[in-house]
């Protein structure tokens with residue numbers, strides 16, 4: 001039996017304000033590449049897909065990763081561009097549809113750096129801090145100052161487009177081993193200049209990206225940074241081994257103007273450091289005082305990379321641990337990935353206490369944009 005409103009979940013439905021952004025609840029759609037934008041242009045089907053999640057009650061939509069205007073930003077087929085008249089017109093339609101359904105939306109600005117395209121190989125303009133794709137794999141020359149500056153400019157240009165098109169803020173993809181994270185990670189960043197050398201030096205590229213973005217958007221426009229300890233190249237990788245290291249890592253990013261940290265874990269319930277149950281978003285909020293967002297296997301019993309690698313079904317699980325952490329204000333927002341692909345009305349269903357009616361996730365669901 002389902003009730004109209006399940007009061008246990010009320011903590012998920014409290015409003016939140018970050019600068020100019022007023023969110024009606026704490027539920028975000030996680031950024032998910034869908035590769036359904038031929039020629040890099042998000043069409044009406046893409047707009048309708050995001051609109052359905054807005055109608056389903058998601059407070060904040062973070063779009064799939066979208067390429068910044070740099071020739072090496074990425075070459076996966078059918079990934080939307082965040083440049084060019086037609087792509088930007090497509091994004092404007094997405095924003096309008098989402099707004100008319102009452103939600104807010106950020107684009108996720110993406111540069112893949114030296115992550116190979118599916119099937120292997122790198123685009124002719126691919127760049128990485130030290131030209132290293134993963135441990136022991138030198139694929140190109142280290143980035144020169146002019147390369148660094150042109151990528152930074154590309155993020156700034158994309159940010160200006162985001163505000164002009166009516167987006168409510170933006171997210172920098174600084175996670176999972178892509179370009180910004182290749183600077184953060186000592187395996188792919190062997191530089192001994194100002195962009196490397198130590199943990200703080202490795203934040204410098206991101207700091208300059210954030211500063212450039214801040215110079216191109218108005219003061220009240222929220223900037224979110226997504227980061228992760230784990231990398232696609234190495235699930236066990238860690239940027240910070242201790243809370244003190246995490247603090248040193250976060251301090252320059254916060255000072256540069258991040259308003260919200262999106263802390264990517266594969267399983268949100270995993271404690272980040274021994275001796276405390278706080279997860280990465282919990283520690284980040286504690287150390288920076290900034291709002292944070294958690295993510296990772298919410299209402300699913302299998303993490304997302306396993307979902308890619310097998311046709312197993314990720315079954316639906318409960319939500320008590322999440323609610324308890326939110327009650328304790330460990331973090332402020334939660335992003336939902338796969339479960340929102342199969343349950344566009346996830347937020348409405350959870351509000352009604354209908355968790356048992358959620359559909360499980362299976363990778364075949366990625367074939368279609370519904």
Ligand SMILES: Cc1cc2nc3c(=O)[nH]c(=O)nc-3n(C[C@H](O)[C@H](O)[C@H](O)COP(=O)(O)O)c2cc1C
Pocket residue numbers: 030031032033034064065108173175176226264265266295296297298300303304335336337338339366
């Ligand atoms: C199909 C798919 C595409 C994804 N694409 C992106 C992406 O473009 N950018 C990103 O930061 N994360 C991406 N992710 C990771 C998700 O944002 C999220 O962190 C992950 O799915 C864990 O959340 P979940 O367990 O609720 O699915 C993707 C995940 C999936 C399933």
